[in-house]
Amino acid sequence: MGRHTGIEQGAAPANTARTATGTRSAVKQGVTVVFAFCAALSFVAINLVDPNAGATATPDRVTVDRFGGAAIQALEVDGDYTIDASKESYAVEAKPAYVEPASTSASSGWAPPAVTPDPGSAQAYAATAVAARGWATTEFDCLVALWNKESGWRVNAYNAGSGAYGIPQALPGSKMASAGADWETNAATQVEWGLGYVQGRYGTPCGAWAHSESIGWY
Numbered sequence: 511m512g513r514h515t516g517i518e519q520g521a522a523p524a525n526t527a528r529t530a531t532g533t534r535s536a537v538k539q540g541v542t543v544v545f546a547f548c549a550a551l552s553f554v555a556i557n558l559v560d561p562n563a564g565a566t567a568t569p570d571r572v573t574v575d576r577f578g579g580a581a582i583q584a585l586e587v588d589g590d591y592t593i594d595a596s597k598e599s600y601a602v603e604a605k606p607a608y609v610e611p612a613s614t615s616a617s618s619g620w621a622p623p624a625v626t627p628d629p630g631s632a633q634a635y636a637a638t639a640v641a642a643r644g645w646a647t648t649e650f651d652c653l654v655a656l657w658n659k660e661s662g663w664r665v666n667a668y669n670a671g672s673g674a675y676g677i678p679q680a681l682p683g684s685k686m687a688s689a690g691a692d693w694e695t696n697a698a699t700q701v702e703w704g705l706g707y708v709q710g711r712y713g714t715p716c717g718a719w720a721h722s723e724s725i726g727w728y
Contacts, residue, residue: 621668622666622667622668622675622694623666623694623695624666625665625666625694625695627663627664627665627666627667627697628665628697629662629663629664631697632663632665632677632697632698632700632701633654633663635697635698635701636650636653636654636657636701636705637650639701639702639705640653640705640715643705643709645714645715648716649714649715649716650715652714652715652716652718652719653705653708653715653719655719656708656715656718656719656722656728657677657678657704659722660677660678660679660722660728661676661677661678661679663677664677665677665695665696665697665700666694666695667679668683675694676693676694676700676704677697677700677701677704678700678701678703678704678707678708680700680703680704680707685703686699686700686703688703689702689703689706690702690703708728711728712728
């Protein structure tokens with residue numbers, strides 16, 4: 511009986527060792543299975559959220575439109591709030607070609623002709639032209655003051671800064687061609703054009719003179 515007891519006591523350690531080894535093996539297999547399951551689940555989740563996340567970058571890769579061509583995605587949250595996410599865009603435009611500004615008489619190289627002005631003869635003609643329009647002599651006085659200020663009644667008076675020319679200082683001087691082809695040298699042509707401008711714009715020479723006195727030009 512004592513021998514039988516000894517055999518049973520001696521066999522117990524071997525059984526315990528085999529049990530411990532089996533337990534560790536089972537735990538290791540369980541951990542491996544759980545890890546593999548988690549890895550597979552993560553891979554599936556990534557592809558569900560972003561199908562392109564695991565794509566390999568290649569020169570032939572074509573980007574997939576995941577939003578059905580919509581330019582803006584709207585995300586609604588609890589409450590009266592909305593978050594809008596829009597894609598940025600830009601356009602490339604060619605630099606416009608530089609265009610030279612149109613030249614004026616002041617910069618076109620035009621110069622007044624060489625003539626000898628005769629302010630007295632110009633005023634004498636203007637007095638007759640004012641009377642022919644039915645204006646009073648006071649209108650002629652206003653005209654004298656106006657064109658004294660503008661040009662000194664010189665037929666070739668030229669403002670190089672603005673391009674204004676002649677007794678009435680037409681801007682540009684070529685406007686006076688409507689009164690005659692000799693607008694550059696003929697005082698009578700310039701006076702006729704000037705009186706037509708004054709009448710059409712201010713009514714009378716005194717109206718033009720009052721504007722010139724108030725503003726500095728007419």
